[in-house]
Amino acid sequence: MAEATPRSVLVTGGNKGIGLAIARRFLAAGDLVTVTYRSEAPAGDEGFLSVRCDVTDAQEVDQAFKEAEAAHGPVTVLVANAGTSQDRLLVRMSEADFTSVIDTNLTGAFRVARRAVRGMLRERHGRIVLISSTAALHGHPGQTNYAAAKAGLVGFARSLTQELGPRDITCNVVAPGLIETDMTRALTEEQRKELLRQTPAGRPAHPEEVADAVAFLAGAGSVRGAVIPVDGGAGLGH
Ligand code: NDP
Numbered sequence: 001m002a003e004a005t006p007r008s009v010l011v012t013g014g015n016k017g018i019g020l021a022i023a024r025r026f027l028a029a030g031d032l033v034t035v036t037y038r039s040e041a042p043a044g045d046e047g048f049l050s051v052r053c054d055v056t057d058a059q060e061v062d063q064a065f066k067e068a069e070a071a072h073g074p075v076t077v078l079v080a081n082a083g084t085s086q087d088r089l090l091v092r093m094s095e096a097d098f099t100s101v102i103d104t105n106l107t108g109a110f111r112v113a114r115r116a117v118r119g120m121l122r123e124r125h126g127r128i129v130l131i132s133s134t135a136a137l138h139g140h141p142g143q144t145n146y147a148a149a150k151a152g153l154v155g156f157a158r159s160l161t162q163e164l165g166p167r168d169i170t171c172n173v174v175a176p177g178l179i180e181t182d183m184t185r186a187l188t189e190e191q192r193k194e195l196l197r198q199t200p201a202g203r204p205a206h207p208e209e210v211a212d213a214v215a216f217l218a219g220a221g222s223v224r225g226a227v228i229p230v231d232g233g234a235g236l237g238h
Pocket residue numbers: 012013014015016017018019037038039040053054055056081082083084104131132133134175176177178179180181182183184
């Protein structure tokens with residue numbers, strides 16, 4: 001059987017955690033992978049191109065795509081994974097706590113998706129996967145900012161799906177539950193236990209399991225505007 005042509009894949013926030021697992025997954029499939037990082041480039045030489053990019057800056061986003069395109073050709077798979085949290089109860093949440101989380105998680109995804117779609121329209125092909133969270137679907141105390149941003153990604157993906165209509169460009173959402181990464185290290189043992197109590201699998205999902213869902217969506221042409229939870233059953237499919 002002929003080998004599949006390598007795809008040019010860009011993963012934002014691919015220097016660690018879930019993004020790194022996703023990047024490794026595409027690399028293992030033989031794709032040409034660019035990861036963006038904000039603070040520190042990924043350690044070691046794993047075979048992907050690393051580009052510095054803060055997703056709150058449209059010029060840095062444009063530059064990252066230019067570097068990915070120069071090295072690997074037009075980006076046909078985008079994984080908007082970069083994200084941050086700033087948890088506080090609403091009464092103590094400053095406007096900056098709210099807007100900075102929206103700017104990275106929601107507007108950041110808008111910036112990278114808009115930049116990616118330009119090239120995908122020319123290629124008449126593209127796969128966009130947005131990394132949301134189960135917080136988007138169920139909410140979580142202390143996460144009005146984060147849940148609003150992550151829920152925004154669902155409306156974004158479904159609107160873009162309709163805009164792109166018959167073109168071979170898809171946009172889908174993956175919604176992880178609890179995953180052990182730097183982002184969740186601040187949880188107390190009690191919070192972790194409570195989250196797992198609500199999870200039929202009784203364990204956190206692994207970053208590689210999120211990568212499985214992303215890899216599926218990157219290969220699927222007729223799955224569009226979907227939200228796929230990777231949460232050990234915590235939301236029973238929602
Ligand atoms: P990490 O904190 O390990 O990784 C977050 C990544 O996003 C890092 O690469 C970080 O870069 C990058 N990032 C943050 N802000 C920006 C920015 N302004 N511009 C560019 N990159 C940025 O967390 P996870 O791997 O857990 O998170 C990955 C995604 O998964 C996020 O969108 C998160 O919301 C989502 N998620 C995570 C869950 C979990 O339980 N861990 C559950 C549900 C969703 P840097 O290292 O430079 O800060």
